[in-house]
Amino acid sequence: MKKAIQTLYISNFILEIYNKRNMKKSIILIIVLVAVLISFGVWLMSAQTSPDLGDLVLYPIVLIILVFAVIVIWSRIKSHMKGEPAEDELSKSILRKASSMAFYTSLYAWLVISYLNDNLGLETHTVIGGGIIVMVIIFIAYWGYYGLRGVKDV
Numbered sequence: 294m295k296k297a298i299q300t301l302y303i304s305n306f307i308l309e310i311y312n313k314r315n316m317k318k319s320i321i322l323i324i325v326l327v328a329v330l331i332s333f334g335v336w337l338m339s340a341q342t343s344p345d346l347g348d349l350v351l352y353p354i355v356l357i358i359l360v361f362a363v364i365v366i367w368s369r370i371k372s373h374m375k376g377e378p379a380e381d382e383l384s385k386s387i388l389r390k391a392s393s394m395a396f397y398t399s400l401y402a403w404l405v406i407s408y409l410n411d412n413l414g415l416e417t418h419t420v421i422g423g424g425i426i427v428m429v430i431i432f433i434a435y436w437g438y439y440g441l442r443g444v445k446d447v
Contacts, residue, residue, distance in 0.1 A: 357433070358433075361433050376435050390444045
């Protein structure tokens with residue numbers, strides 16, 4: 294009985310260290326979010342001309358990504374305040390499924406982007422930046438879908 298209690302104490306100690314490490318990840322996410330918000334604000338303020346069509350499309354996409362980051366950070370902080378682990382098996386499963394499906398779908402998205410680039414003749418940095426944003430949006434869509442629907446056991 295004493296050995297079982299010692300084992301339980303050690304496992305609780307390890308879990309506490311693991312949870313503190315995950316909270317440090319959340320703090321890093323907050324710092325990155327604040328840096329992106331500041332750079333986005335500077336970008337908006339430094340625009341001296343009226344925004345063109347590319348900017349008008351890019352602004353909402355960046356805002357969607359920022360809202361997604363706020364949602365993730367908020368849920369992690371709420372979980373930490375409740376004493377719940379930052380990641381459980383379900384969230385890991387949702388993340389794994391969403392990332393694999395997003396990668397698979399992104400391959401096709403890059404084919405479409407490549408085709409459109411040949412027809413439109415866009416600059417390389419614009420195509421790469423747009424492709425990365427499309428990949429992020431695809432991941433957010435799958436993450437939200439599997440978060441609401443759940444992941445089937447396979």
